[in-house]
Amino acid sequence: MAVKDRVPMREQDPKVRIKNFDEVALGYTEEEAILEASRCLQCPNPTCVAGCPVHVRIPEFIKAITERKFEEAYKIITSTNSLPAVCGRVCPQEEQCEKNCILNRIGKPIAIGRLERFVADYALQNNIEEEVKPEKKNKKVAIIGSGPAGLTCAGDLLKMGYDVTIFEALHALGGVLTYGIPEFRLPKRIVEAEIERLKKLGAKVETNVVVGKTVTIDELMEEEGFEAVFIGTGAGLPRFMGIPGENLNGVYSANEFLTRINLMKAYKFPEYDTPIAVGKRVAVIGGGNVAMDAARSALRLEGVEEVIVVYRRSKEEMPARAEEIEHAIEEGIKFEFLANPIRINGTEDGWVKSMDVIRMKLGEPDSSGRRRPIEIPGSQFTMEVDTVIMALGTSPNRLIPSTTKDIQVQKWGGIITDEDGRTSRPGVFAGGDAVTGAATVILAMGAGKKAAKAIDEYLRSKGE
C-alpha cells in the first residue's frame, strides 16, 4: 500500500483557470477519498485532533470514509464543526491538524482538509441533514456579525436549543467568507449552503443592521430581551501606508477590491451594476493570503496583463499559505521581494501612472519572530503600474465598543476578553478578529465555539 504519497487532488489547468473565477481545486471522488482515508494509521491517541481549533474527531470520520459511511462521517464532523465545507477549503491545515499527523515522520501527512471537504460536499450534494432536535431553551442570544466566528457560535448555540438571531451590516451573510475570499477558492454557493443549514437549525437572520448605528447592544439587551450577546464583528478596517499618491484613482484597499469582486460581482459588470477599474499592470502590496487573493483576482479580470506582488520581506517570511503562493506562481503572478513602495505617481487626471519603490534588506527578528525589513538607502527604483492594491492588513472597527456601555478595548481597538470570550461586561462575549486582530478563519471559529460554551454556562448560571 502506498503509505507515503497522498492522493493528489485534481485541479483546473492554470492556463484555463486564469480566465475564470471557478474553483481551482476540484475535490476528491469517492474512490480517491477512500484511498486517501485508508492511509490513516488510526492512532489510539491521535495528535491531529489537538491541532484542530474546533477538535474535529479526525480518525473517527476518516475511518467512516474507509467504510464508505459518508453520512456517518458527516455527522461526526458536524458534531464539533459548523462549517466543514468552508474549513476543508480554507484552513491552513499544514499548520494545524496535518502538521501534527504522525505520517509526517515517514512521508506526507493525511490530507485531512481534503477529506473533510469531500465529506461536506457529499453531504451538501445529497441533502444530508444533521439530526439535531435539542430541547428548546427560551433564551434569546444575539450574534453580531455573520463571519466565521459568529456563524460557529450561532451553530453551537442552536444545537444547545437557544433562540439565536444573527445581525449583519451588509446585505449578505458570511463576512470575509462572502466579501473577502474569492469564488475560485471558496465558491459562494458553498457558503450559502452552510448558512442555509444554520437557518434550518432555527437561526433568525437580520441583514442590513449595523449594530452601533441601526440599533445598539444596550437596546438589544435592555429593550429586545436578548440575555446574551456575541460580538463577532471582525477586523474590517483597512490600513493604508500613508505615502504620497495613495488617494489617486486606481489605488484600492484589498477590502474594497475584493468586496467589489466577491460580494458585488464586479467581474460580471455590466451584467451586475458594480464597476471595477483596473489597468494593464497591477501591483499588490503585501504578502498575506489577502494579497494572494487580490493578485489572483486581478489576474482574472479583463484587460489585466501583468500582476506583481510587492512584499517588503522575502518569500520565506510570507504569511500566505504555501498552497496559495504556489497557485499564484502557477498562474503567472510575478513577485518583487524585499521592496517597499514609498510614493505613487499620478497623471494629470489623477490616475496611477507609476510607483517608486525602495529595496529592503532583512535585519534582526522583530516581535513577530520575522526578520525586520530595513531600507537600503539610494536603492530606489520606479515600477510602471496603473493599479495599486493595498493588502497591508486590517484592524477592528471601533463602532461597537464606542456605542456599548462597559466594553474594554485594547489600544489598537481589539475587544478585551478572557480565554473563553467573556468581555468586561456580563452577558457580552466576543471572539474572532474583533478580539485578536486579523487572523484565520479557523481561529475565529474556535473562538466562536469557546464563546458558545461560555454563553451556555453563563445563561445556565443565571437560572430560569
Added chain:
Amino acid sequence: MFKILEKRELAPSIKLFVIEAPLVAKKARPGQFVMLRIKEGGERIPLTIADYNSENGTVTIVFQEVGKTTRELGTLEAGDYIQDFVGPLGVPVEFPNHKKVLGIGGGLGIAPLYPKLKMLHQQGVEVVSIIGARTAELLILEEEIKAVSDRMYICTDDGSKGRHGFVTVVLKELLEQGEKFDEIIIIGPPILMKIGSEITKPYGIPTMVSLNPIMVDGTGMCGGCRVTVDGEIKFACVDGPAFDGHKVDFDELIKRLATYKEEEKISLERFNEVHECKLINKIEGVDKDAVK
C-alpha cells in the same frame, strides 16, 4: 425588503421617495445617510436622509436620475419594494450654541440641507438660506426650506427665477455687507462647495460641507470613500460625510468621483436600451419576456 410608501416628482429627473424603514427612522439624525440596493445584482449607492419620521417609521430620500441605478430607482412606484436599505450611517451633525446660521443648497444639495436647517429652526436658531438650481423648474423643496428659514434667497443660473447667477453671488454679497453667522453650511456639487468654502475662508466663519465620494459598503470597511481633510486620510462614510470645508482637498475629491466615468456610461446605455425595448414592447402589446 423595504416598501416605497410615497413617490413625488420634485422636478424633471428629481424624485422623492418615502420609505418604510422603522429601525432607520428611529435612529436617523440630520447629516446621516443610507446605502441602498434596488435588487439582486444591483450596486450599493449612498443617499442622504432628506427627512424622517420616527413615529411613522418612515425615511425620505431624494435622488436625481444621473445614471443607471438612479434611473432604475426612478422607475419604481409607490407600493414597490427596495431590496436593501441600511442606515442611518455617518456622523450626525450638531450645532451647539449657535444663534445664526446660513444654509446654502445647490441643485440636489438642497435635499440634504433641509433636515439640518429644520433642526436649527426647531432649536430656535436664526436661519438664513440660499438655494439655487440651473433653472427654475429644477429648483426643489422651495416651500420646505422657506418654512424653516427666517430669510430665503433663490438663485438660478439662467435667471428664470430669483436672482440671476450662482448661489455664491448672494453669499459674497451677504458677507461683504458685513452680515455675521456662527456657521455656514454649503451642500451641492463639489465645485460649489469648493468655491463657497474659498469665499467664506477669509471671513473666518466655520464652514460645513457634506461630501459625496463614491461608496461601496458605507460602514468603514473599504476606504473607497476616502478623502483628504487637513492633510489626513478620512473615510467619509464613518468620519463624515460632514467636514470642515476649509480643510477638504476638493480637487482630489472631484478627480476621484470620475473613477468610473466610462463604466457608468456603459451601464446607463445598456439600461436605456433594455428599458426602451421594454417600453416599446409594452406599447405594442408584445412582451417578449412573456412570450419566452
